[in-house]
Amino acid sequence: MPLETEHVAQGPAVPRRPATLTPLALRSAELHPQSPLGRWQSLNAAATIPHCLENLEATGAVQNFRRLAEAGPEGPQGKFAGPWFADTDLYKTLEAIGWEIGRTGTATWNDLLAELATLMEKTQAEDGYLNTYVQGVEGEEPFAHPDYTHELYSAGHLIQAAVALHRGSQDRRFLQIATRLADFVAKLDDGEGNPIIDGHPEVETALVELYRETGEKDYLTAAERQIDRRGHRSLEPGRFGSLYYQDHLPVRENVEALGHSVRQLYLAAGATDVYLENGDESLLRAMEKLWDSAFGTKMYITGAHGSRHRDEAYGDPFELPPDRAYAETCASIAAFQWCWRMLLATGEARYAEEMERALFNGIAASTSHTGKAFFYSNPLQLRTGHEGSDEDSPSERLPWYGCACCPPNIARLIASLQGYVATGTEAGLQLHLLHAGTYAAPGLSVTVETEYPYDGDIVLTAVGSGELSVRIPAWATGATAERGDNRLSLESGQYWRTEVEDGDQIRLTLPMPPTLVRADDRVDAVRGSLAVTRGPLVFAVEQADLPTGVLVEQLHLDPSAPITVERVTEDLTPVRLRLSGIARPLEPALYAPYSTGTATSEDSVSPTSIDFTAIPYSAWANRGPGAMRVWLPVL
Incomplete structure (x- = not known):
């Protein structure tokens, strides 16, 4: 399909149809390089992306393309390597590279990009189809x-990579590959006029984002058809049933978060994207109800989703076991x-609130301080x-996985992270994540100085004039x-809105006392326990901080004792909390008689008072494997 000639360097999700909020241009937002998220972006570029590329070579994901591109008359040599979706790990890493080029202008991966574009061009079928598993397995x-x-x-991740590379570097080779594939997908049906899902x-x-990048409406129509076809049980149910595939109910009727959690959330993001472009209010209403289910009854305090290992799925409402969290x-x-898209659609603070929760807890915990080891699942105990x-349940982060979807996914998010902080129009600027950096709307730029999320003091300095909106957590x-x-x-x-003039300086003070949090009584797994938070951070107690002999x-x-905040000069845990309680002696048997006193028998040892340390959940398991708890039983 023909491409529009004007290049607009934008971020990951940029609606064409006017939305409530408008994302900033790709380089109109910059995280301060010494801020926590700014340092993470630097680590991502220096360590995580190269680490992903090394493992994609070592595990054969790149070789899968070479064996097809270099195949002779006798066909491809060697065997396909990895899971059938191995292509996607490469595509997500390419997307990360696209955003990193857009952020810094780096030429580090130019030769690699040229090689991969050539391999994909040679591998792609004449009709546009591209998949090294199907094309490479007899x-x-x-x-x-x-x-x-x-x-x-897989096609979707190739398309997203191509969009990122086009926005970040104006690379058209990958975009041409992606549009050929998307043209094929747009015409694809089951022979009876129904799209294949x-x-x-x-x-x-x-597909929606490719429509936004190229202006080709066939891609939006194809996305609409995917949404409309979903939920009619057209897929083989398999051993987990239609729920697993999000094929049990039409999208507009499915208002409870069910089945495989990643599939549910990606589908919701896609449906919200479609709403943002065609204005179908029935989709937005369904997404709001679905969001209430996912975030109101099935989300962990860390912003994680999915409580069942068996099918990587949501459980029942309030089924949130901390030790068995798949997350x-x-x-x-x-x-x-998904929350970002709902925020663009509605402007409601609750969506940014949950973005922040996930980012500083569930997502931040996924990556080690080296940037080269990762959690797939993220238990809270x-x-x-x-x-x-x-x-699927390691005691510490691993360098790579047989199903390696998570590390490249982390890489692409962090490389584009500045694009999720703020939005803006000619009327003003809206700050959603209160992080150090500079964010520029057409008429107003604001510099944010802060040590957030470890400190609640925030200084905002305006250049230009307009309305400034700031989310107050x-x-x-x-x-x-x-x-x-x-x-x-x-x-x-909610958002605080104020008019600012050039040179105005505003100091925000967000009190950050440590807070004890209880779960709804229906979360039986943590009944009688409390979690400790401070600002947006969830804290955890780790075995490494306990004295010898205490588990x-x-x-x-x-819960009645004061909690002390400690500032330390470590990047790993710049803030720690000192808590008080008791260390109760272990019972002599698996089950023992209950006593209302402090001891259960003459031979029992009385509980001992103890002060102990809690660190941000995001930092746990960086000192080797060991026990950990977010939810602590109370006296």
Whole structure:
């Protein structure tokens, strides 16, 4: 399809149809390089992206393309390597590179990009089809098994990579490959006029973004058809049933978060993208109800989603076991992306609130301080003696996985992270994530100076004039704003709006006292326990911080005792909390008689008072494997 000639360097999701909020241009937002997120972007570029590329070579994901591109008359040599969706790990890494080029202008990967574009051009079929598993395994045919082969899922990630590379570097080779593939997808049906859908939703949001980049409406129409076809049980149900594939109910009727959590969240993001472009209010209403289900009854305090290992799925409402939390990293990323689209659609603070929760907790915990080891699942409790050899429930982060969807997904999100902080129009600027950096709308630029999320003091300096909107977090009771001699009290959980002039400086103070949090009584798994938060951060107690002879399982928190905030000069844990409670002696038997006293028998040892440390959940497991708890039993 013909491409529009004007190049607009934008971020990951840029609606064409006017939305409530408008994303900033790609280089109109910059995270301060020494801020927590700015340092993470630098680590991502220096360590995570190269690490992904090394492993994609080592595991054969790149070789899958070479063996097809270099195939002679006798066909490709060697065997296909990896899972059937191995292409997507390369595509997500390419997307990360596209955003990184857009952020810094780096030429580090120019030769690699040229090689990969050539390989893909040679591999792509004449009709536009491209999938190294189906094309490279004898006997496989396109879309013979759409329930599990991930062909459209893979196509979606190629499209998103091409869009990122075009926005970041004006690279047209990948975009031409992607448009040829999208043209094929747009015409694809089951022979009866129905579009073929994929067992793993993802292509929907990719097709919308390609429409936004090229102006070709066939891609939006194709995304609409994917949404409309979903939920009619056209896929083989397999051993997990139609729920697993999000094929159990039409999208507009499905108002409870069910099935495979990543698939549910990607589908929701795609449906919201479609609404943003065609204005179908029935989609928005369904997404609002679905969001209430996912975030109101099935989300962990860390912003993670998915409580069942068996099918990587949502459980029942309030089924949120901390030790058995699946909480896949990709689900937190997908939830972040969906919330961004809901924020653009509505402008409601609650969506940015959950973006922040996920980013600083569930997503931040996924990556080690080296940038080269990762969690796939993110439990909120690890027991002493946990057998963590299984890659789905490791005791510490691993360098790579057989199903390596998470590391490249992290890389692409972090490379584009500045694009999610603020929005703006000629009328003004809206700050959604209160992070150090500079964010520029057409008529107003604001520099943010802060140590947030570790400190609630924030200084905003305006260049230009217009309306400045700042989200005041729901936890920030008692927040104030000072401008000159004026001091205002601010209401938490919504946006504070004020007119600013060139040179205006505003100091926000967001009180960050440590807070004890209880779960709804229907979350039976943590009944009688409390979590500790400070600002947007969830804290955890780790075995590494306890004295010899005391196990995490012995701790009982004293909720009446003061909590002390400690600032330390470590990047890993710049803020720690000191808590008080008791270490209860372990019972002599698996089950013992209950006593209302402090001891259960003459031979029992009385509980001992103890002060102990909690660190940000995001930093756990950076000192080796060991037990950990977010939810602490109380006295």
